[in-house]
Amino acid sequence: MTTRLAPPPHELAARILAPVPFAHRMKVGRLVPPVGLTAGDVRSLEELLRHLEPDQRSLPGVGFERTAAWVEDAVGDRDLAVSVRGIAAEAPSYVEGCRRLLELIAERLGQAREVVGGGPTREGGSL
Amino acid sequence: MALYGYAGKILRLDLTARKATAVDTARYRRWGGGHGMASALFWDFCRDKTIKDGRDPANVCCVMPGPFSGTIVPSGGGRCEVTGVGVGMDPISWYTRSAIGGRFSAMLKYAGWDGVVIEGRASEPVWVEIQNSEVRFRDATRLWGLDTWATQDEIWRLQRRRRGTRTGWHDLNDRAEWGAADQGRTTQLSAIMTIGAAGEHQTAHAALIHDAGNGAGQGGFGAVWGSKNLKAISVIGTGSIEVADPAALLAARLVVKEKYTASWERPDFWTWSRLGNLPRPIIQSTPPTPDRRPQSCQGCNNGCRLRFSVGYGNESACQETSWYAPFIGRLVKDRIKAGEINLKAADIVQRYGFNSFVYQTGLHWLEHLVEEGALGPGRRIHSDLPWSQLGTLEFAEALTRALSTRTDIGADLADGWVQAARKWGREEDLHTGALQFSYWGWPEHGYDPRAELEWGYGSIMGDRDTNTHCFNAIFTSVSAAVAYGLPLRLEAGELVSLVAKKLAPYAKDRPEVLDFSDANMYSEAVAQLVRWQQHYCRFWKNSTILCDLKWPDFYNTNVPSLEGATGSPDGGEQVFWKAVTGEDLSFEGGVERGRQIWNLDNAIWTLQGRHRDIVHFAPYLYEHEYEHGELFPFYMWPCRDGDGKWAYTDLMGRKLDRAKFEQWKTTFYTLEGWDTASGWPTRRTLEAMDMKFVADALAAAGRLGREGA
Amino acid sequence: MAENDTTTPGAVTRRRFLRDTSLAGCAVAAGAQVLLADGTLVIPASQGFLLVDLKKCQGCSTCMMACALAHTGTASYTLARIQIQQDSFARFPDDVFMATCRQCADAPCVRVCPTGANAPDPAFGNVRRIDPAKCIGCRSCVARCPYTPARLQWDHARQVALKCDLCADTPHLGSRGGPGGVQTCVRVCPEKAISFTATMPDQKDLHSYEVNLRDRAWAKLGMSVK
Incomplete structure (x- = not known):
């Protein structure tokens, strides 16, 4: 996927790569028959990326609008939020939307890493 | 006259006196087997039915196969019911149930026993060895402290059995103590049910474990065994079970395989059926290797577990393979490595004999407390656990060890999570939903009561997280199809008609019972559905016994008519019942028998202290909406619109209305013929079911429901 | 491997071999096991x-x-x-x-x-x-x-x-x-x-x-x- 987003400025890039405070985490879930819907949360775009990775056994649960709002409010990336909303509007199915979202997030994280100097990937939030 | 399908006697273990006696199964025949028989045995042998904690020495724990155990009834041959007063529930630990699979129930039947009734308390740790009709109490001092897997290993060593396959026949006459009668020989390892550390320390989250991954988790029966100083029961049997009509049984089994189950030649991997899938493992992470096999309980139609070449994860499935996944993902990027940690975390809970279901929502709550600064080293809720390592295998073991041994925060959580919340001053979390323990102190299962009504309502009208998956496949199949944008195998109207055909007697051909829309969610129709599910499960599922994940089979896209095996004239539950037992019991007759068992259970709960005034969900379910997109973008379910037209509809975005739910309870009690003021059974209802003895006992205790109230 | 894999006697004379196997051959064809004169049992293949x-x-x-x-x-x-x-x-x-x-x-x-x-x-x-x-x-x-x-x-x-x-x-x-x-x-x-x-x-x-x-x-x- 080729992003239509301009590279983020340095300060935003750092935020894109950093975990948000616990209070600003985004609730997500997973459809895992026959257990049902299991709860989880993500605290960084890196974690969201992992949450969206394809899995033979289950489906990731995210709300696209909730994700867009979280990206905008908690991460602070308005451009990315607009793109997330675009996916929600255009994807022919939820699963295809997840796939596109995964690509979008991966691309954005790559941009951010380039901006901050290709430093090591954050391994997600810790307690 | 032969008691077809039964061994003929039930083993009664008095642990206090270390005495084993036999009870004639025929006395309990009307209750079917499994849960029904267990409830009747509890009724007869538990002298104090007001006990509110399963660790009370008066508690009676039954381990009960059913007539289908040890037979080829599809997905019925290997199930086993466990009952008794539970541990750690709130406000009262009810008389409750769990079930366990594997080989235990079949082996017990082949040893000549229809069940085990466990009473009293041994003065020192014991394990019980059953070899055919012979029963021995053994000193378990050296087993105490071993994990569930090591315990089984040690018992096999004591029995001079060699682990592994390609081993020879074992002559059961090898020990003189078994007497002169030929005990036979076997290629099988004894089947062992045991507790681990969680049970030895009598914690609320203690399970019974058998083989690598069979567990009876909910109910805390591991703690019940621990309180009785019972470490393990081992059984080996070389006998056989006579069935009434072997040819009919074989024929019906083949019908299920050849008509109702997807074929290997033209496989349908996405069939809409509960019974008729190809083996579909339900581990919740990517399998670590293709070098594996499906693995099943005895007699299963399609295994749901796996054994691997990698040396970990054998037989773990479902929830124990998902409890740690959300936390692993925080630290581990590689999916294969994450899967390895996930399965090894499953092994940990198996070895500790720990019911990981409390982690389902409970671990999120603990993390919440840590993040808020309420829990941790030197904090208000002190914990020395390495919380910064949450997500590592080391932390999974450290936490499970603490909770299994009453150390660290395990000291408080051991007697119930809701109780611990109160002790920690965190009752508010039950209002906000930070602690999602929805009913009777048990965690939310994954089928939120605000959306999937039969699950929530059935749980609160019963004794535990109901864990009866009769209907959830509607949600998962439809939601998955919608998520992928795939064509729906059954349209909403077609699906509800097919299901309703099977809901005799209360809801037969009444598809509106499945309408969970806002307009119908507190209706008489939904009450009938909840009744049907509880009654069906009390007999057909938990007394005969059938696997919860395979039965009932309402609709089945492997069959041109789309009608599932349930209640069908060629592969229905009643067909197997007649073939095994010889009794010509109709499908509806079985549901009616389930109603009687359900009433007996309610009588026990009533004696324990049940009253409608305490029949409430956790407050967050009334106070907060199940938000759209919270865990998934939608929760699809068939509902009618304003014009009565059926469509799959999202059930998120609502909460329960306390007043309307109170009205619904009244409707439910009325339909059951119970006192609507108290929820207690009435004499008229009980006597109409030939249960005068129950009415008399309730009257004597001053807890008989008033007629017409 | 032949389907009719019968056990033949050990050290035998050619004449005795022909006699015995011809008898056995008839019997095996008929599907019955045959006990040969030397005590060897010829078992027809399943x-x-x-x-x-x-x-x-x-x-x-x-x-x-x-x-x-x-x-x-x-x-x-x-x-x-x-x-x-x-x-x-x-x-x-x-x-x-x-x-x-x-x-x-x-x-x-x-x-x-x-x-x-x-x-x-x-x-x-x-x-x-x-x-x-x-x-x-x-x-x-x-x-x-x-x-x-x-x-x-x-x-x-x-x-x-x-x-x-x-x-x-x-x-x-x-x-x-x-x-x-x-x-x-x-x-x-x-x-x-x-x-x-x-x-x-x-x-x-x-x-x-x-x-x-x-x-x-x-x-x-x-x-x-x-």
Whole structure:
């Protein structure tokens, strides 16, 4: 996927790569028959990326609008939020939307890493 | 006259006196087997039915196969019911149930026993060895402290059995103590049910474990065994079970395989059926290797577990393979490595004999407390656990060890999570939903009561997280199809008609019972559905016994008519019942028998202290909406619109209305013929079911429901 | 390996060999075992064999219970002519073993039977069967089977030996069994992990009865077909 987003400025890039405070985490879930819907949360775009990775056994649960709002409010990336909303509007199915979202997030994280100097990937939030 | 399908006697273990006696199964025949028989045995042998904690020495724990155990009834041959007063529930630990699979129930039947009734308390740790009709109490001092897997290993060593396959026949006459009668020989390892550390320390989250991954988790029966100083029961049997009509049984089994189950030649991997899938493992992470096999309980139609070449994860499935996944993902990027940690975390809970279901929502709550600064080293809720390592295998073991041994925060959580919340001053979390323990102190299962009504309502009208998956496949199949944008195998109207055909007697051909829309969610129709599910499960599922994940089979896209095996004239539950037992019991007759068992259970709960005034969900379910997109973008379910037209509809975005739910309870009690003021059974209802003895006992205790109230 | 793999005498004269084998040939063609003048037993080959896929079995033991049911009308492990062994904790594929009778060409269990109870049955493709009416319960056949676990069963209640007859004697099966008919375990196995063949597997190869029955559907389920 080729992003239509301009590279983020340095300060935003750092935020894109950093975990948000616990209070600003985004609730997500997973459809895992026959257990049902299991709860989880993500605290960084890196974690969201992992949450969206394809899995033979289950489906990731995210709300696209909730994700867009979280990206905008908690991460602070308005451009990315607009793109997330675009996916929600255009994807022919939820699963295809997840796939596109995964690509979008991966691309954005790559941009951010380039901006901050290709430093090591954050391994997600810790307690 | 032969008691077809039964061994003929039930083993009664008095642990206090270390005495084993036999009870004639025929006395309990009307209750079917499994849960029904267990409830009747509890009724007869538990002298104090007001006990509110399963660790009370008066508690009676039954381990009960059913007539289908040890037979080829599809997905019925290997199930086993466990009952008794539970541990750690709130406000009262009810008389409750769990079930366990594997080989235990079949082996017990082949040893000549229809069940085990466990009473009293041994003065020192014991394990019980059953070899055919012979029963021995053994000193378990050296087993105490071993994990569930090591315990089984040690018992096999004591029995001079060699682990592994390609081993020879074992002559059961090898020990003189078994007497002169030929005990036979076997290629099988004894089947062992045991507790681990969680049970030895009598914690609320203690399970019974058998083989690598069979567990009876909910109910805390591991703690019940621990309180009785019972470490393990081992059984080996070389006998056989006579069935009434072997040819009919074989024929019906083949019908299920050849008509109702997807074929290997033209496989349908996405069939809409509960019974008729190809083996579909339900581990919740990517399998670590293709070098594996499906693995099943005895007699299963399609295994749901796996054994691997990698040396970990054998037989773990479902929830124990998902409890740690959300936390692993925080630290581990590689999916294969994450899967390895996930399965090894499953092994940990198996070895500790720990019911990981409390982690389902409970671990999120603990993390919440840590993040808020309420829990941790030197904090208000002190914990020395390495919380910064949450997500590592080391932390999974450290936490499970603490909770299994009453150390660290395990000291408080051991007697119930809701109780611990109160002790920690965190009752508010039950209002906000930070602690999602929805009913009777048990965690939310994954089928939120605000959306999937039969699950929530059935749980609160019963004794535990109901864990009866009769209907959830509607949600998962439809939601998955919608998520992928795939064509729906059954349209909403077609699906509800097919299901309703099977809901005799209360809801037969009444598809509106499945309408969970806002307009119908507190209706008489939904009450009938909840009744049907509880009654069906009390007999057909938990007394005969059938696997919860395979039965009932309402609709089945492997069959041109789309009608599932349930209640069908060629592969229905009643067909197997007649073939095994010889009794010509109709499908509806079985549901009616389930109603009687359900009433007996309610009588026990009533004696324990049940009253409608305490029949409430956790407050967050009334106070907060199940938000759209919270865990998934939608929760699809068939509902009618304003014009009565059926469509799959999202059930998120609502909460329960306390007043309307109170009205619904009244409707439910009325339909059951119970006192609507108290929820207690009435004499008229009980006597109409030939249960005068129950009415008399309730009257004597001053807890008989008033007629017409 | 030839289908009629009979045991020939040891050191014999050419003339005696021709005489004996011609007699045996007639008898074998007719399907009966023949005791030669020198005491050698000529056993006609079975016309059917069970093959198993040890990596496909799910360990449900349905075959065991169904086998006992079809033969005796009761559900049992002990009375099953096929034995499934499992070790819950072992690594795949050593966690399961399917012990089936090999219907040996040179069947030691037939050879050792002192009463002729254990004999090929010409009415059912020479499958080796035990006639319970003739069995005296000496257990010689059980002890003589060279495989582990022994492929003969001991019915301790009736004090007779049992063995796989490819479902020749299955009053509760509802179909004709034996070679050319239905084998209960083959038909009932949910995984299709057992199959029937009329071709005799290599008698010298310990693993010649183990086959790969895993197909494309198996691969689609994510499991190895190697």
